[in-house]
Amino acid sequence: MPEAMPRPVLTAFDWVPDFARGVVRDLRVRWALEEIGRPYATELLSARDPRPESYLAWQPFDQVPAFAEGDLKLFETGAILLYLGEQDERLLPADAQARWSAIAWLFSALNSVEPFATRIVVYDLLHKDEDWMPPAREAALGLCRQKLKRVSDALGERDWLAGPFSIADIAMVTVLNTLRHTRIVAEYPKLTAYKARGEERPAYQRALAAQLADFENEPSRAA
Amino acid sequence: MPEAMPRPVLTAFDWVPDFARGVVRDLRVRWALEEIGRPYATELLSARDPRPESYLAWQPFDQVPAFAEGDLKLFETGAILLYLGEQDERLLPADAQARWSAIAWLFSALNSVEPFATRIVVYDLLHKDEDWMPPAREAALGLCRQKLKRVSDALGERDWLAGPFSIADIAMVTVLNTLRHTRIVAEYPKLTAYKARGEERPAYQRALAAQLADFENEPSRAA
CATH class of the missing domain: 3.40.30.10 (Glutaredoxin)
Known part of the structure; x- marks a missing residue:
């Protein structure tokens, strides 16, 4: 090819x-x-x-x-x-259900998780000296935790989101890594192990x- | 079929x-x-x-x-x-470039635009009585406007984002509509007309x- x-x-x-x-x-x-x-x-x-x-x-x-x-x-x-x-x-399994699960998780990483992580990043990087930032961040943190818990529960004991490793994991691991300056992901042991598993890959x-x-x-x- | x-x-x-x-x-x-x-x-x-x-x-x-x-x-x-x-x-053109343009704009609607619109919606609906909300919202509004301006400029004189009507337009029109309780989209005449064009469709x-x-x-x- x-x-x-x-x-x-x-x-x-x-x-x-x-x-x-x-x-x-x-x-x-x-x-x-x-x-x-x-x-x-x-x-x-x-x-x-x-x-x-x-x-x-x-x-x-x-x-x-x-x-x-x-x-x-x-x-x-x-x-x-x-x-x-x-x-x-x-990168994307051929079996129909596995393929669409991977695509669903790809969109999840970018639409159901990343926006809530990005809010924390924006507060911490762009607005860290503003008086209004701490309470605004606290409110955003609640939503972010809710999403991370959902991903952790859905992952369960599996290594990767959609069965085999896929583009969904590339998206989700890198989304989780945007929070690397915080301890938020560390609150979820399954996500912490999942992120490490992704980042250990030679690729x-x-x-x-x-x-x-x-x-x-x-x-x-x-x- | x-x-x-x-x-x-x-x-x-x-x-x-x-x-x-x-x-x-x-x-x-x-x-x-x-x-x-x-x-x-x-x-x-x-x-x-x-x-x-x-x-x-x-x-x-x-x-x-x-x-x-x-x-x-x-x-x-x-x-x-x-x-x-x-x-x-x-819903999705078969021609390779048109297909991938539509898919790119689908992801744009959900990852480059919606997160910034959702922040405004969250402030207005969930936090409207908080003291910290107005300055936090103002900061978020700057980013939201920046994204809407980019979409408006990219749309230009075209009717739809990727040439023919597509799933990209379904996503973008409905994302813009999450801001319907504000006058933000009205600041962009091309987006206002685009949104109306979508919402006028019988489907x-x-x-x-x-x-x-x-x-x-x-x-x-x-x-």
């Missing part, structure tokens, strides 16, 4: 502050590509300077990653993960190393 | 408070089914009483809708919309009428 297929390209940042290293979303796509041993190229963008206006035609929210494979362009990590999943059963380790390595390439440093 | 296929079943609530009528998420699935003229059955659950424990095996977050077609069960409106989209080009009107009609069936009222 890979010989005939064009090498995918994804966008990433050439530098981000420490708090964002290892959680920028191109990691999700790199991880999926590493799981199937698919070589890819990165197109590095500046997080500090404005991106060129033309980038919006590829990524309308001016974020990373955007993705291309030959003439096909797409954006949103959920969509990119699904696109890669359709190419390889190691995750290679993806993480590749993202971090790209931050060393910032042109302004080299200049 | 429809003759041979089992009638889909989705869960919905038998009653919700006024503020939620017309925005409960089963509307998204009903709308998609109405677009393709596919008959369906609803299984009504109580929003006031706890759902049976067994429901979590179908919908792990204890929400509506959950969906079944024959033996296949799934959850998350994004996943259900995609499942239906794969069955009918009127949307039928779906809305069906959701509202089910609220009249509450067993406790009939008793």
Whole structure:
């Protein structure tokens, strides 16, 4: 398969502050590509300077990653993960029920869990000195815990959300990791073990190393 | 096609408070089914009483809708919309680029836009009397506006997000409608016209009428 297929390209940042290293979303796509041993190229963008206006035609929210494979362009990590999943059963099982369970959990990670985690992250990173932040955060924490408990209960004794490892786990593990600056995930032993299981995978380790390595390439440093 | 296929079943609530009528998420699935003229059955659950424990095996977050077609069960409106989209080009175009644009915008609606709209909704509905709410809401409003502006700019002069009408529009129009108690969407004339265009579709009107009609069936009222 890979010989005939064009090498995918994804966008990433050439530098981000420490708090964002290892959680920028191109990691999700790199991880999926590493799981199937698919070589890819990165197109590095500046997080500090404005991106060129033309980038919006590829990524309308001016974020990373955007993705291309030959003439096909797409954006949103959920969509990119699904696109890669359709190419390889190691990312998305072929059996109908397992496939749709994985897709349901992919959407869950991004729509039922991440929004509640992101609120905590936004408070902690963008509003930490505001008087109104602690009570607002406390209210958000209640909702976040509720969602994490649901995921923990649903996972039960299984290793992965939809049976075999899948794009759902890539999404959920990386969503849980956005809370790494807190002790919230530690309240759920099953989720803690699940996250560790994901992050121990060699493909995750290679993806993480590749993202971090790209931050060393910032042109302004080299200049 | 429809003759041979089992009638889909989705869960919905038998009653919700006024503020939620017309925005409960089963509307998204009903709308998609109405677009393709596919008959369906609803299984009504109580929003006031706890759902049976067994429901979590179908919908792990204890929400509506959950969906079944024959033996296949799934959850998350994004996943259900995609499942239906794969069955009918009127919901998801077959051309590769148009298909993946629609899927990217489906994920955008649910991951890049809805979380920022939901924060406003949560503040307005759950925390409206808290002292900390106004400044917290103001901060969230900035992010919400930023996302809406991106969608408006990307839409431009087109009628629908990915070319032809698709599941992306079902998701985005209904996400925008969660802000109906505010004037925020009105700040973006293109989004206002886009939302009206979606809500004028006969399939949307039928779906809305069906959701509202089910609220009249509450067993406790009939008793």
